[in-house]
Amino acid sequence: MSTGMTNTTVPLGLGSEDVEAGGQQFPDVQRMSEGGSHQAWADAEGYLRRAQRILAITHLSPDGDAVGSLLSFGRAMQGMGKVVTMACQDPPQARFDYMGGVRDIRQSAGEGGYDLIVSIDCSDVQRLGTVFVPGRHAHIPLIVFDHHITNTMFGTVNVVEPQASSSAEIIYKLLRRLDVHISGDIAAALLTGIITDTLAFRTTSTTPDTLAAAMDLMRAGASLTDITRKALVLRSYESLRFLAAGIVASQLEDGIVYAAITRKMRKDLGVKEDRGDAGLVGTLITAMEATIAVVFVENTDGSVEVGFRGAPGYDVSQVAFEFGGGGHAAASGCTLPGPMRDAVNRVLSRLRRVIRER
Numbered sequence: 291m292s293t294g295m296t297n298t299t300v301p302l303g304l305g306s307e308d309v310e311a312g313g314q315q316f317p318d319v320q321r322m323s324e325g326g327s328h329q330a331w332a333d334a335e336g337y338l339r340r341a342q343r344i345l346a347i348t349h350l351s352p353d354g355d356a357v358g359s360l361l362s363f364g365r366a367m368q369g370m371g372k373v374v375t376m377a378c379q380d381p382p383q384a385r386f387d388y389m390g391g392v393r394d395i396r397q398s399a400g401e402g403g404y405d406l407i408v409s410i411d412c413s414d415v416q417r418l419g420t421v422f423v424p425g426r427h428a429h430i431p432l433i434v435f436d437h438h439i440t441n442t443m444f445g446t447v448n449v450v451e452p453q454a455s456s457s458a459e460i461i462y463k464l465l466r467r468l469d470v471h472i473s474g475d476i477a478a479a480l481l482t483g484i485i486t487d488t489l490a491f492r493t494t495s496t497t498p499d500t501l502a503a504a505m506d507l508m509r510a511g512a513s514l515t516d517i518t519r520k521a522l523v524l525r526s527y528e529s530l531r532f533l534a535a536g537i538v539a540s541q542l543e544d545g546i547v548y549a550a551i552t553r554k555m556r557k558d559l560g561v562k563e564d565r566g567d568a569g570l571v572g573t574l575i576t577a578m579e580a581t582i583a584v585v586f587v588e589n590t591d592g593s594v595e596v597g598f599r600g601a602p603g604y605d606v607s608q609v610a611f612e613f614g615g616g617g618h619a620a621a622s623g624c625t626l627p628g629p630m631r632d633a634v635n636r637v638l639s640r641l642r643r644v645i646r647e648r
């Protein structure tokens with residue numbers, strides 16, 4: 291689960307039909323298949339085997355699943371003799387430096403001459419950020435590998451499996467299909483994606499297939515304890531203080547626990563950059579009284595980052611999607627324009643409806 295699932299360019303208030311129409315931006319390339327169907331897998335495999343120069347992109351504000359899936363995919367394709375550019379609009383956090391090659395991830399597509407683009411862990415085309423330049427890239431076949439239920443199916447081929455715990459689990463399956471050797475580095479990157487998106491095998495998305503993949507990756511040399519500590523447990527002292535202040539500032543009303551972190555609060559805490567919610571929303575949903583947790587963080591530009599968590603039985607993916615974002619039933623996010631007060635009011639009134647209608 292990522293904390294900052296955002297979508298800054300889809301205007302607010304779009305109905306799902308509008309967003310789906312927005313997904314059809316590749317008129318030059320016939321859409322071949324959708325969903326994680328046999329056909330989609332076969333088509334994806336065909337494209338990957340034929341490709342020579344691949345641009346692989348993951349989402350902005352990359353989390354462990356984004357970084358781990360991108361790196362493992364990139365390394366494996368390089369192992370198959372392909373030229374691969376791995377790209378992400380925002381550089382990965384330093385905590386992921388233990389993964390070999392994480393500094394090879396570039397912040398733009400470069401010149402390229404690509405014959406294939408691969409999107410990993412992105413639910414819509416906006417999540418590709420500035421790396422994807424429609425004028426230069428829209429005519430190139432695009433394969434989408436993703437597990438977000440809100441995926442808009444924006445690729446030429448869409449391997450979208452919402453039941454998968456993580457995109458890393460899908461990439462693992464891909465590498466097994468392609469019969470590529472899974473080195474220790476690739477295994478560590480894949481296990482990072484699985485561990486971070488399942489919060490160390492604790493989410494409802496964790497299945498026997500997830501555990502089987504993790505077992506196989508441990509056998510290939512990935513350390514469960516080391517990765518769990520580095521990718522999930524350790525945090526900076528600054529973010530610990532942010533978390534504490536957020537918990538103190540939170541309120542509980544009708545099963546909704548929420549916190550609004552203003553620019554002033556961030557300044558007082560010494561948090562200068564826009565760095566998400568430091569895990570605050572994931573902490574708030576651990577309150578027994580909470581059915582939904584939501585955190586609002588005011589960005590430097592005045593926009594408001596919103597993160598949602600739902601207790602089992604509550605679906606927060608649809609709410610985020612309606613506000614132009616996306617995600618999973620249990621974890622989702624969006625970005626709203628300021629001011630903070632308006633963003634809070636709009637979201638809370640919508641969430642109260644979710645609770646009433648359940």
Ligand SMILES: [Mn+2]
Pocket residue numbers: 291292355356411437456457487
């Ligand atoms: Mn993911």
